[in-house]
Amino acid sequence: MAAEFSIKRRVSFAETDLASVMHFSNYYRYMEEVEHAFWRSAGACVIFSEGDGEISWPRVATACEYFAPARFEDELELKFKVENVGDRSVTYEVEFLRDEKRIALGRTTAVCCATAPGKFESISIPQNLRAILEGDAK
Amino acid sequence: MAAEFSIKRRVSFAETDLASVMHFSNYYRYMEEVEHAFWRSAGACVIFSEGDGEISWPRVATACEYFAPARFEDELELKFKVENVGDRSVTYEVEFLRDEKRIALGRTTAVCCATAPGKFESISIPQNLRAILEGDAK
Amino acid sequence: MAAEFSIKRRVSFAETDLASVMHFSNYYRYMEEVEHAFWRSAGACVIFSEGDGEISWPRVATACEYFAPARFEDELELKFKVENVGDRSVTYEVEFLRDEKRIALGRTTAVCCATAPGKFESISIPQNLRAILEGDAK
Amino acid sequence: MAAEFSIKRRVSFAETDLASVMHFSNYYRYMEEVEHAFWRSAGACVIFSEGDGEISWPRVATACEYFAPARFEDELELKFKVENVGDRSVTYEVEFLRDEKRIALGRTTAVCCATAPGKFESISIPQNLRAILEGDAK
Numbered sequence: 001m002a003a004e005f006s007i008k009r010r011v012s013f014a015e016t017d018l019a020s021v022m023h024f025s026n027y028y029r030y031m032e033e034v035e036h037a038f039w040r041s042a043g044a045c046v047i048f049s050e051g052d053g054e055i056s057w058p059r060v061a062t063a064c065e066y067f068a069p070a071r072f073e074d075e076l077e078l079k080f081k082v083e084n085v086g087d088r089s090v091t092y093e094v095e096f097l098r099d100e101k102r103i104a105l106g107r108t109t110a111v112c113c114a115t116a117p118g119k120f121e122s123i124s125i126p127q128n129l130r131a132i133l134e135g136d137a138k
Numbered sequence: 139m140a141a142e143f144s145i146k147r148r149v150s151f152a153e154t155d156l157a158s159v160m161h162f163s164n165y166y167r168y169m170e171e172v173e174h175a176f177w178r179s180a181g182a183c184v185i186f187s188e189g190d191g192e193i194s195w196p197r198v199a200t201a202c203e204y205f206a207p208a209r210f211e212d213e214l215e216l217k218f219k220v221e222n223v224g225d226r227s228v229t230y231e232v233e234f235l236r237d238e239k240r241i242a243l244g245r246t247t248a249v250c251c252a253t254a255p256g257k258f259e260s261i262s263i264p265q266n267l268r269a270i271l272e273g274d275a276k
Numbered sequence: 277m278a279a280e281f282s283i284k285r286r287v288s289f290a291e292t293d294l295a296s297v298m299h300f301s302n303y304y305r306y307m308e309e310v311e312h313a314f315w316r317s318a319g320a321c322v323i324f325s326e327g328d329g330e331i332s333w334p335r336v337a338t339a340c341e342y343f344a345p346a347r348f349e350d351e352l353e354l355k356f357k358v359e360n361v362g363d364r365s366v367t368y369e370v371e372f373l374r375d376e377k378r379i380a381l382g383r384t385t386a387v388c389c390a391t392a393p394g395k396f397e398s399i400s401i402p403q404n405l406r407a408i409l410e411g412d413a414k
Numbered sequence: 415m416a417a418e419f420s421i422k423r424r425v426s427f428a429e430t431d432l433a434s435v436m437h438f439s440n441y442y443r444y445m446e447e448v449e450h451a452f453w454r455s456a457g458a459c460v461i462f463s464e465g466d467g468e469i470s471w472p473r474v475a476t477a478c479e480y481f482a483p484a485r486f487e488d489e490l491e492l493k494f495k496v497e498n499v500g501d502r503s504v505t506y507e508v509e510f511l512r513d514e515k516r517i518a519l520g521r522t523t524a525v526c527c528a529t530a531p532g533k534f535e536s537i538s539i540p541q542n543l544r545a546i547l548e549g550d551a552k
Contacts (some may be wrong), residue, residue, distance in 0.1 A: 005485055013312060013322065014305045014439060016432040018185075020252065023428050024197045025170075028163040029290045036289060045349065046289070047156075059162045062368070063201035069258070072432055073321065074311070115157065120207070151460065152299050152443045155385040163290060167428045174346055174487070183487065184427070210294055211450070211459065261453060266492060294461075295529065300473045301442040308439075323432075335438045347535070373425035391433065396483070 002082040003135040005038040011074045021069035028062060031094045031106045034078040042132040047115075055129070057110035058120050060089070064106040074098055086131045088112050088122045140220040141273040143176040149212045159207035166200055169232040169244045172216040176209035180270040185253075193267070195260050198227070202244040223271045226250050226260045234239055278358040279411040281314040287350045297345035304338060307370045307382045310354040318408040323391075331405070333386035334396050336365070340382040350374055363408045364388050364398045416496040417549040419452040425488045435483035442476060445508045445520045448492040456546040461529075469543070471524035472534050474503070478520040488512055499547045502526050502536045 009030055017023040039046045050057040070076060079095040090109045096104035112129070113120040125133070147168055156163040161232035174184045186193040208214060217233040227249045249260040250267070263271070282357040285306055293299040324331040347350060353373040360367040365387045367385045372380035388405070401409070423444055432435040450460045462469040484490060491511040498505040503525045510518035526543070527534040539547070 001273060012305070012309055013309060013431060014437050017197070017427055018430040018432065018434045019194060019258075020432045021196075024200060025163050025166040025428060028166060029288070032163075032290060033288055040349070047348070056157060058157070058159075058207070059204055061201070061203045063199070064198045066197055069196070072323070073316070120157075150447055151293055152301060152446060154294040155289055156294065156296045158294045161290050167426070170428060171426055178487070184484070210461070211454070225551070293423050295472070295534075296472060297472075300476060301446075304439040304442060332433060334433070334435075334483070335480055337477070337479045338438060339475070341475045342473055396433075405442070 002085075003032065003038065003042075003133055004079070004081045005041060006077055006079045007034050007037050008059070009033065009076050009078055010091070011070050011072055011076065013072055016072050019069075021071055022074075024064070024066060027064050027066070027096065027104055027106055028079055030076070030096070031064070031108055034080040034094055035092065035108070038080050039132070044129065048129065054115045055123070055126070056113055056115040056120070057090070057132065058113055059108055059110050061109045062106070064104055066104045068098075068103040070096070072104060072124060076103070082133050082135070083090070083107070085125065085130060087124050090133055140223075141176065141180075141271055142217070142219045143172065143179060144215055144217045145172050145175050147171065147172045147214050147216055148157070149208050149210055151210055153185060154210050159209055160212075162202070164204050165204070165234065165242055165244060167177050168214070168216055168234070168271065169200070169202070169246055172218040172232055173230065173246070176218050177270070182267065182270060186267065192253045193227070193261070193264070194251055194253040194258070196251055197246055197248050200244070201241055204242050206236075206239070206241040208234070208236065208241060220273070221245070223263065223268060225262050226262070228271055278361070279314065279409055280355070280357045281310065281317060281319075282353055282355040283310050283313050285309065285354055287346050287348055287352065287353050289348055292348050295348055298350075300340070300342060303340050303342070303372065303380055303382055306354055306372070307340070307384055309340070309371055310356040311368065311384070314356050315408070320405065320408055324405065330391045331399070331402070332389055332391040332396070333366070335384055335386050335413070336391055337385045338382070340380055342380050344374075344377070344379040346372070346374065347381060352379070358409050358411070359383070361401065361406060363400050366401070366409055417452065417456075417524070417547055418493070419448065419455060420491055420493045421451050422491055423447065423490050423491045424447060425486055425490065427486055429545060430486050433483075435485055436488075437477070441478050441480070441510065441520060443488070444510070445476070445478070448494040449506065449522070452474050453546070458543065458546060462543065468529045469537070469540070470529040471504070472527055473522055473524050474506075475490050475523045476521070480518045481516040481517070482512075484510070484512065484517060485532050489539055490517070496547050496549070497521070499539065499544060501538050504539070504547055508528055508539055513541055519544055
C-alpha cells in the first residue's frame with residue numbers, strides 16, 4: 001500500500017523564462033509543494049515536531065523527465081505517489097499532467113532526519129509518519 | 139574527447155531555506171549557469187543565432203544527488219563535463235565541490251532544437267556547436 | 277471607482293530563507309500573482325492579444341513595506357486594489373493579511389505597452405482594459 | 415561619510431521571464447547580493463555573530479524604479495551606497511548600470527536586529543558595524 005494525493009497548480013509569470021515556457025528548475029519546487037500538501041492533508045507537516053526536536057526530510061536524490069513544455073497560466077495537476085518506504089528514507093514520484101496528458105515525471109528520495117538548523121541526522125522513520133506514507137493513516 | 143570547464147559560485151541568501159541550507163532546486167540553476175558560462179567561454183551562447191532562426195537546448199532529463207548541504211556564502215566550484223554527444227542531444231555532468239570535496243553531482247540531457255518562442259523542433263547538432271561540446275573548438 | 281480583488285496564498289518552503297521567514301523578494305512575486313488572478317477573474321489576461329500584437333504591463337516602479345514576517349505554510353490573504361488609472365499607466369496596491377492583520381503593503385506602477393519579445397512601447401490603455409481596472413467591466 | 419561599493423553581476427537564464435527580460439523581482443535579489451558582498455568586503459557578514467547571539471538586518475521597506483529592461487547575459491554593475499545610518503536602521507541605494515547607463519534604481523531600509531530563527535528584536539547598531547556603514551572602518 002502507498003499513499004497517493006494530488007493538487008492543481010497554475011504556472012505563474014515569474015516561473016517562465018525567455019523560451020516562453022516554465023523554467024525546468026521550477027518542476028522541482030512543484031514536486032515539493034505537492035509533497036508538503038500531502039503531509040498537510042494528513043494533519044502533519046513536512047517539518048514535524050517530535051518531543052524536543054524536529055524531524056525533516058532532506059533530499060538525497062531528485063530527478064525529472066520533461067515530455068512537453070508547461071506555459072504561463074497552464075493549470076497542471078500534480079499527482080504524488082509514494083513508491084517505496086525504507087527504514088530511513090522514502091521515494092516518491094510526481095506526475096505532471098495537463099488536460100490529463102503527462103508532460104513531466106519527477107522522482108525524489110528523501111531521508112528522515114532529526115534536525116537542528118543546518119544539521120541533519122538520519123533516523124528510522126517514526127511509526128506515525130510511516131503510516132501516513134504507507135496510506136494507512138486514516 | 140569532451141569539453142570540461144569550471145566556475146566558482148557563492149551561495150546567496152535568497153537561495154537558502156528555513157533548514158539553513160541551499161534549497162535543493164537551486165542546484166539545477168547552478169548547473170545551468172556553468173553550462174551557459176561554458177558556451178560563453180567558447181565564444182558562443184546557449185541561445186545561438188543560426189541564419190534566420192535560433193538554436194536552443196531544452197532539457198529532457200535532469201537529476202542531482204546530494205551528499206552534503208551547501209550553506210550561505212559557501213563558495214562552490216562547479217565542474218562541468220560533457221559526457222556524451224549524440225546526433226541531437228548532449229548529456230553533461232556537473233560536480234559541486236566545496237574545499238575540493240564533492241557535495242553534489244548533477245546530470246542533464248538537453249536536445250538541440252530550432253526554436254521560436256515557446257516552440258522547439260529537434261535537429262542534428264550543427265558541426266560548429268558539436269566541436270565545442272567535443273572540446274575540439276580551439 | 278476602482279477594482280478590488282483578493283486571493284489566498286500559502287507560503288511554500290522554497291520561499292523561506294535561513295532567517296526562517298519568507299524572503300522579502302517573494303512578496304513581489306505574490307503581488308504579481310494576485311494582479312494576474314485579477315485579470316483572469318475578469319476574463320482577460322495580463323498578456324492580452326489585441327489584433328496582431330500583444331499588450332503587456334512592464335513595471336516602472338514597485339515598493340513594499342514589511343510589518344511582520346510571513347512564515348512557512350502561513351496562509352496569507354492578498355488584497356489587490358487599483359489606486360489610480362492614468363492614460364498609459366496603472367497603480368495598484370496589494371495588502372498582505374494574516375488572520376486579518378496587515379503584515380505587508382505593496383505598490384506597483386505598470387505601463388500599458390504594445391509588446392514584442394523584449395520590446396515595449398507605451399500606449400493609451402484600451403477602453404476594454406480600462407473598464408476592468410475601473411471596476412466597471414461587469 | 416558613507417560607504418560605497420560595487421560588483422558586476424550577469425543576468426542568468428532562470429532570471430528572465432517570457433517577456434524576454436529579467437523578471438522585476440530579481441532586482442531585489444541583486445540589491446541584497448551587493449549588500450552582502452559589501453559586508454564581506456569589510457570582513458564582516460550580513461549575519462554577524464555577536465557574543466552568544468546573532469545580528470541580522472530584516473527589511474522594513476524596499477523599492478525599485480525601472481528605466482530600461484535587463485536581458486539575458488547582460489553584465490550589470492551594481493553600485494551600493496549607504497544613504498543614511500540611523501540609531502537602529504540603515505537606508506541604502508543600489509544603482510543598476512549597463513554600459514554606464516542607469517537602468518534601475520533601488521532603495522532598502524533595514525533594521526539592525528538581535529536574531530534567533532524566525533525572531534527579530536531591534537537594537538542600536540553596534541559601533542563596529544556602524545563604522546563599516548559610515549565608511550570609516552579601514
